[in-house]
Amino acid sequence: xxxxxxxxxxxxxxxxxxxxxxxxxxxxxxxxxxxxxxxxxxxxxxxxxxxxxxxxxxxxxxxxxxxxxxxxxxxxxxxxxxxxxxxxxxxxxxxxxxxxxxxxxxxxxxxxxxxxxxxxxxxxxxxxxxx
Amino acid sequence: xxxxxxxxxxxxxxxxxxxxxxxxxxxxxxxxxxxxxxxxxxxxxxxxxxxxxxxxxxxxxxxxxxxxxxxxxxxxxxxxxxxxxxxxxxxxxxxxxxxxxxxxxxxxxxxxxxxxxxxxxxxxxxxxxxxx
Numbered sequence: 648x649x650x651x652x653x654x655x656x657x658x659x660x661x662x663x664x665x666x667x668x669x670x671x672x673x674x675x676x677x678x679x680x681x682x683x684x685x686x687x688x689x690x691x692x693x694x695x696x697x698x699x700x701x702x703x704x705x706x707x708x709x710x711x712x713x714x715x716x717x718x719x720x721x722x723x724x725x726x727x728x729x730x731x732x733x734x735x736x737x738x739x740x741x742x743x744x745x746x747x748x749x750x751x752x753x754x755x756x757x758x759x760x761x762x763x764x765x766x767x768x769x770x771x772x773x774x775x776x777x778x
Numbered sequence: 779x780x781x782x783x784x785x786x787x788x789x790x791x792x793x794x795x796x797x798x799x800x801x802x803x804x805x806x807x808x809x810x811x812x813x814x815x816x817x818x819x820x821x822x823x824x825x826x827x828x829x830x831x832x833x834x835x836x837x838x839x840x841x842x843x844x845x846x847x848x849x850x851x852x853x854x855x856x857x858x859x860x861x862x863x864x865x866x867x868x869x870x871x872x873x874x875x876x877x878x879x880x881x882x883x884x885x886x887x888x889x890x891x892x893x894x895x896x897x898x899x900x901x902x903x904x905x906x907x908x909x910x
Contacts, residue, residue, distance in 0.1 A: 680867050687864055695907035698844050702837050732813050761824045768831035
């Protein structure tokens with residue numbers, strides 16, 4: 648008999664409990680998704696209009712209080728959601744520890760940096776308009 | 779999981795090529811593909827906002843790209859991708875929350891609906907944004 652040990656991997660770990668950190672990420676992904684269900688339809692409509700109207704009309708749109716606030720909320724929920732989503736994809740397909748860690752760190756940095764770019768751009772257009 | 783070598787050589791569950799392809803399978807992978815695509819699409823949106831805020835002299839170049847057939851096609855496909863990820867995401871939340879929609883017939887029908895919603899919804903949003 649080549650394999651004397653009939654204990655399955657599941658049997659070995661059963662009873663040890665979970666890592667206690669998976670569920671939180673799962674819930675966060677869904678809560679940010681819930682926020683985006685409300686924000687995204689508005690965002691899609693507005694962004695297509697902004698592209699069609701030209702530079703002055705696009706800048707004028709961001710300079711209004713409500714679009715500015717909604718844009719920042721959309722950016723916050725989006726980058727939060729993106730970061731978790733991309734992390735799951737990296738965990739699924741990249742097995743090599745070093746590459747995986749590097750990509751996960753890059754993912755976090757990219758999402759936070761992009762969020763800052765969007766927020767500063769919106770604030771500049773909003774406050775800069777002097778409304 | 780994928781990085782852990784298996785302790786024994788017992789058979790694995792059947793992989794992709796064993797199953798007959800079905801629409802829920804397509805919807806699942808489309809959800810992931812659109813998710814990854816939107817990640818990079820968002821980088822472009824952020825770049826656009828930044829150029830708008832800086833008041834860059836190159837903004838006319840952005841307008842030229844966006845109004846070209848290529849830019850318009852990309853923007854339309856982006857809208858389709860957002861709407862698919864949105865409506866299929868709602869389905870995921872219905873699975874996770876109230877736990878409805880697991881029946882194979884319902885799941886298949888919803889998958890078809892999601893594709894149709896994404897394509898036609900994008901037409902609708904574009905019509906509304908252009909005409910209103």
